[in-house]
Amino acid sequence: MPDTQSHLPDALYTAEQVRDLDARLIAAGTPGLELMQRAARATWRAVRRRWPEAGVLTVLAGHGNNAGDGYLVAQLAHQAGWVVRVLAVGDPAALHGDAATAHQQARAAAVEILQWLGQPLVGVVVDALLGTGLRGEVREPYKAAIEAINAADLPVVAVDIPSGLSADTGQALGCAVRADLTVTFIALKLGLFTGAAADHVGQLLCEDLQADPQSLSQTPATATRLDSANLAALAPRPRTAHKGQFGRVLVVGGDHGFGGAALLSAESALRSGAGMLTLATRAEHVTAALVRMPEIMSAAIHSANQLTGLVAAADVLVAGPGLGQGSWARSLLSVVAGADTPQVWDADALNLLAAGQVRLPSGCVITPHPGEAARLLGVTTAEVQADRPAAVRRLAEQFKAVCVLKGSGSLIADPQGRLALCDRGHPAMASAGLGDVLSGLIGALLAQHMQPFEAACLGVWLHARAGELAGLEGRGLLASDLIVIIRRLLEELQPCLK
Template identity: 55%
Template sequence: MSTLSSSLYLAEQVRELDRRTIAEEMNGDGFALMKRAGRSAYRALRRRWPQVRRVTIACGAGNNAGDGYVVAALAAADGLDVQLLALRDPASLSGDAGRAVTMAGDAGVEALAWQADTPLEGEVIVDALLGTGLDGAVREPYVGAIRAINESRLPVLAVDIPSGLSADTGVVLGTAVRATMTVTFIADKLGLHTGAGPAHVGEHRLDTLEVMAPSHADLIPVARLLSSTQLAAWLPPRLADGHKGDYGHVMVVGGAPGFGGAALLASRAAARLGAGKVSLATAPEHVTASLVSCPEVMVHGVRSVSELTPLLHGADVIAVGPGLGTGAWGQGMLQGVLDAGRPLVVDADAINLLAATATVMNRDDWILTPHPGEAARLLGWQADDVQADRVVAVRRLQQACGGVVVLKGSGTLVGDGRDIMVCPYGNPGMGSGGMGDVLTGMIAAMAAQGLSLERAACAGVIVHSLAADDAAHEGGQRGLLASDLASYARLWINRQVHGPPGSA
């Protein structure tokens, strides 16, 4: 069993893998594959909670319920006390699920009809209510069962997917189980890793059940997971005779009068992530504070685009947007940046200014880093529309704007027009001011050091999230500041052996 797979699929693709495996490798015996899934889920339960003696298993209908009945049979055979709650009459289940009901009965497990006042007697709950085929809002009695599971505060093992979560989008379909651990089968699903998915999945486990998805080349993954192991290949050791001119010049443009902090955060992050030189073009009143805070950054006070333009010619990458504002100063600075003919990282108010134009510009030489609200403004949507299908949103953005798009949020997406990458790192402590500004600086630093725009975006997203995870591991999620990340990020980009968040 592996923790993560690099390839992510839609639910229908995984069901097709299921069908092919049963037809081609199991002589049509789907129950054999169901038993594999049930055994996998039960093994995960015992490894995660080895002292458990009582377990509650909630089953709905279909193959997801069948997996749950198999778990019930195995738990009973292992000597555990099993409370089996059925939201669908077990006698009504047919096919492989019906065979699983018989297996549980043969093991001496009696299913009880779910009632709203049924006490949950187990030390751990197994969620086998609704599977990946759910495509509409959860209905009663499942709504009540999910509410009872969540309100119990007991640990929950979700079988294949937390009930009520969309396997394709990570959207909660009305209500969804908040699992402690999810064991998903055959191939990994996109919805487990983006949107609301990570908040409901808990600890993630994939068991392929010996089904080899890569051998079915016609089933192309919808996205791929980013990994910390990619950093070593993208950021090789520096040559002994290297100098600052070899590592790129980042120019940060932002910090309208009264908004100097955001641009400084981006500048400092770019410096810590290894850019050879970092310059900051900001409103004149912020120069002194910037020099005091980070003297390594070359600060220029600029009042107009005519003062900015000469500075831009020496930059390899320009990061624009942090603290830019949408007034006359910000509008002038953005226009100067757009005219400079340099690769760009575009964030915050620069995105808002672009969204306000009649026609959104399309360029191949930029990286846009919107959060869902900014993405919605670019697309003419509502933020909820973006979150309803983040993959569609990032594709539409890339088609409209060109370049590379980083759609921030839980399970950040990176799209370059060919592939979509998903970041599996990060934590809720990142929900504080300035985090996006730091990401902008990090991505710009990666691009300045010679990475392609797509790799620069991916590397910046990975390091940003891993740094936040390390900071949260050390000091907690509450009170995590954007300025905390740069020092942790520096450690990640200098590691030759990369491991999971928090590892040495």
């Protein structure tokens, strides 16, 4: 995930919204050149803090305001005694407005400015090529310049956004700069946190350029970045609490050969605070469930008729972990789908839904990974990943459900238009069974009387944060490693007792 700071704002905006904020700042009396100078000073401060002994700076400049920031950074570094060179990938003669003034100031300060002809890069590299207005794939000569930056194996700071990265979707538009540090301005852009962003942004700093907080507050955020301070809370339990107050979760899954998925989901739900847990699975998995966790009430299910009574007694249903897609799975899922009970659907439940085998009740939580999301939407996985925010919103609207689109920069959307993003996680989480743990966790939070959107947000954050902590030990993370950590995190964040 991007190396973010805990004090970053939690409001995320589109590129158009930030451009509008920039225009309003100028209209309110702050000259555009002054904003550009503030951006340059912020970037230069960040460079000095990160690489204080470097002494050499190469700026690759494009042709817009992003280039103007770069020319002013070069001027500041030159005045501080660094060896500085600007390689103009965009023709300086095409610059206009504040960017042209910035170029003139750098030239007047005797900064060396050369046309980029593929020269070797040295020192700290400043990416001032392409800004947030990029549409469509990167074209030459910018493609070659980005490839040169990525091949140079030098420290890289991106001005506002890594060139080639979509500010709205996080998609790498053909190619994108892999920065070690990104200094973004005025407000956070959604695309800095999802899609391919984690491989390109590096450490992220946000400089508001002294923007009026009231102006920011008047612009509704397009999404909320989840943080421990803005998560919905489970109420503390009274000292007279009993298990019946915290819900009976029924996990339905575990076809032949897939019992582990259902067991992981069941254990996760119990460890996350569900009052009672019943596992409806194949007979062959019952003994394993009793041995692993005797607190689970395990039911051997041969036919849909045997499931009806268990569904009627449950407060929350979790369907899909290890369910399979055969006749057994279809018959069980049809019973689940007929229940007027809060539900979480994952894995094969989503595959059967995509195949038209069953209809999803309204008000559910669905947790697809990009491949499952693609099948639900009838598109390719690449199309989902190209615009994850649009995909998750479409799923929430189409199925009238809270949707968690898993992956780097997981997104949570509801049919009312709310969108949240989780920027936690660790690459060690690329391991089987993690989704089963998440579905059980969200089921447990629903059983403890959380609303679906709030339960999904809290569950995704706890799951990702637990993965970060478990990932500190490196490769080989098991899904079950997260369960105890999630329990500890939940207690630290929202204690059981006051």
